[in-house]
Amino acid sequence: MRLTYIPIENTDADYAARAAIARAEAAGSAAGVPMGEEDMRWVDSHRKPGAFCSREFVCAGGNRIGTVSCIEETDDGMPGNHALGLTLLPEYCEVGVEEPIFEHLLEIVKSVGGQVATACAGDDRAVLSAVLLRMGFECVKREGRPELDLAEFDASRFAPTLREVERQGIALRSLVELSEEGVDWALNCYELSRELVLEVPALGHLRTCGLDKFREQIDTPWWFPEGWIVALDGERWVGQSNLIPYPERRDVAVTVLTGVVESHRRRGIATSLKVTALERARQAGVRFVHTDNEEGSAMLGLNLRLGFRERYTLTYRKTL
Ligand SMILES: CC(C)(COP(=O)(O)OP(=O)(O)OC[C@H]1O[C@@H](n2cnc3c(N)ncnc32)[C@H](O)[C@@H]1OP(=O)(O)O)[C@@H](O)C(=O)NCCC(=O)NCCS
Numbered sequence: 382m383r384l385t386y387i388p389i390e391n392t393d394a395d396y397a398a399r400a401a402i403a404r405a406e407a408a409g410s411a412a413g414v415p416m417g418e419e420d421m422r423w424v425d426s427h428r429k430p431g432a433f434c435s436r437e438f439v440c441a442g443g444n445r446i447g448t449v450s451c452i453e454e455t456d457d458g459m460p461g462n463h464a465l466g467l468t469l470l471p472e473y474c475e476v477g478v479e480e481p482i483f484e485h486l487l488e489i490v491k492s493v494g495g496q497v498a499t500a501c502a503g504d505d506r507a508v509l510s511a512v513l514l515r516m517g518f519e520c521v522k523r524e525g526r527p528e529l530d531l532a533e534f535d536a537s538r539f540a541p542t543l544r545e546v547e548r549q550g551i552a553l554r555s556l557v558e559l560s561e562e563g564v565d566w567a568l569n570c571y572e573l574s575r576e577l578v579l580e581v582p583a584l585g586h587l588r589t590c591g592l593d594k595f596r597e598q599i600d601t602p603w604w605f606p607e608g609w610i611v612a613l614d615g616e617r618w619v620g621q622s623n624l625i626p627y628p629e630r631r632d633v634a635v636t637v638l639t640g641v642v643e644s645h646r647r648r649g650i651a652t653s654l655k656v657t658a659l660e661r662a663r664q665a666g667v668r669f670v671h672t673d674n675e676e677g678s679a680m681l682g683l684n685l686r687l688g689f690r691e692r693y694t695l696t697y698r699k700t701l
Contacts, residue, residue, distance in 0.1 A: 384481055386437040389448065396421055398438065399448055402468055407630075409471035410505070412528055412669035417629040419602075434463065435489045439482060446473045449482060451489045454499065461496030467509075479512045487516075490701060497700055504693040518697035525674035525681040527689035531663045534688055539656045542649040551650060552613045553657050556606035570611065571595045573618045577640030583673070584638055602628035607661045610654050612641065619645045622654035624662050624670065634662050636672040639680065651683060659687075 389395050400418040407413030416424075432452055439447040447469035454462040465486045469478070483500070490498045500518065502509045503526070514520070546553070559566045571592050578584040598604055605625045612620035620641035626634040636658070641650045659670065673694070674681035685691060 382441050382476070382478060384478060384485070385440045386449070386485065387440060387445075389436045389438060391425060395438075398445055399468075402445065402448055402470060405470050406468050409474075412530075412633050412671060414627045414630050414633050420628070434493045434495075435486075439469075439478070441473070441478070446470050446478070447482070449486055451486055453493075453495070459497060461494070463490045463493075463495040463498050465490070465498055465500045467500075474506075475508045479509050480516065483512065483516055487699070487701070495701065497698060499696060499698045501694055501696050504695060510695060510697070513697045513699075516699065518699040520695050521698045522696035523676050524694045524696070525676055525678070525684075526671060526692045526694045527674060527681065527684045528669060528671040528692050529659070529684075529687065529689045531659065531668055531670065534659060534663070536656050536660050539652060539687075543653045543656060546612075546649050546653040549648060550614065551619070551645075551648075551653075553610055553653060554613060555657075555661060556609040556611070559611070560606065566611075567596045568592065569618045570609075570621060573611070573621055573640075573642075574638060576642065577621070577638060581638065581640070587638070605634075605665075607665055608634065608658045610657045610661070612645075612650050612654055614645065620650045620654055622651065622658045624658045624667075626662070626665070626667050631666060632668040634667045634670045636670060651680075652687070655683070655687060 389399065396418045399421060400415065403415040407415035433450060434453060435449070435451045437449050438445040439449055447467060450464075450466040452464050452466075454464050465483065467479070467482060467486075487498055498518075500513060502513065504510075510520075543553075556566050556570075574584075574587050574595075578587045603625050605623075608624035608626075610622050611618055620639075622636065622639040624634050624636045626632070636655070639651055639655060641654075662670065670689075671692075672684065672689075674684060676693075
């Protein structure tokens with residue numbers, strides 16, 4: 382199959398075409414979440430000018446069958462590293478186009494003097510993983526991306542844990558309830574998050590984003606106070622878990638930061654927070670929940686105990 386490439390522009394037509402490809406790819410899995418046009422515009426507006434070495438539609442027989450991207454990674458301390466991305470219509474997965482597409486991307490990395498190329502694949506993309514390994518990429522990281530189908534989630538299994546947490550005098554409240562009582566949830570959650578993310582490097586930006594940015598979450602498409610649960614020990618805010626449905630697919634949600642202050646750990650609080658957030662999400666019509674966890678982390682173990690299915694994202698790297 383002869384493949385050609387057309388540069389992607391920031392026009393309405395190209396955003397619509399990119400979103401259609403993302404929607405088709407996501408439709409290939411039950412809990413797949415496409416990135417919508419608005420989110421794409423938002424992400425692009427926050428990129429440095431000239432961030433992309435290349436961003437193109439992949440065409441075959443006159444049809445746009447996918448999109449590719451090559452972007453220099455500047456945050457990972459690895460000079461010359463370029464992240465390669467591929468979104469492909471499901472009918473073109475596994476028909477042999479992945480290898481020529483990645484060869485094209487590697488040529489781009491070489492043409493800009495890049496020394497390293499990195500690509501990611503879910504553990505359900507066996508063909509893509511095999512192609513990358515054949516092309517000399519090496520698997521360098523495996524991160525947990527556990528998934529839960531709320532139709533199979535049995536909250537009653539955790540009722541004894543929730544009762545025990547309540548017996549210890551810990552109250553679990555959603556931001557809806559706290560806001561109704563006039564509590565300044567933003568200030569308290571901001572301070573708590575800043576403490577908790579010290580142990581979660583991936584969410585480190587929450588330490589520097591500022592209280593104003595924190596308050597700005599209200600009334601964005603991502604605002605879901607029903608699924609943001611905090612644990613209070615009297616006046617003290619000791620833990621939180623939050624979960625957000627995707628604006629593009631309200632039946633799929635991602636859990637963001639779950640954490641409990643050190644003095645209150647191993648008392649069932651994180652379990653109770655998550656069970657409560659999952660139940661609220663189910664009541665709001667969410668069916669699938671996923672998250673990202675470091676391999677071997679306490680949080681991954683906790684999620685698997687809750688019934689999340691083990692899934693992984695694999696990172697592949699090739700030195701040129
Ligand atoms: C991970 C974290 C949220 C757990 O909170 P917690 O309230 O202590 O968790 P729970 O008491 O509900 O623990 C439930 C079970 O999870 C597992 N677990 C929890 N912490 C664990 C740890 N440090 N090591 C191994 N297993 C652990 C255990 O199986 C535990 O059951 P047990 O105590 O009966 O053995 C807490 O350690 C934390 O806030 N860490 C820092 C923030 C963070 O890393 N968050 C995750 C990324 S968003």
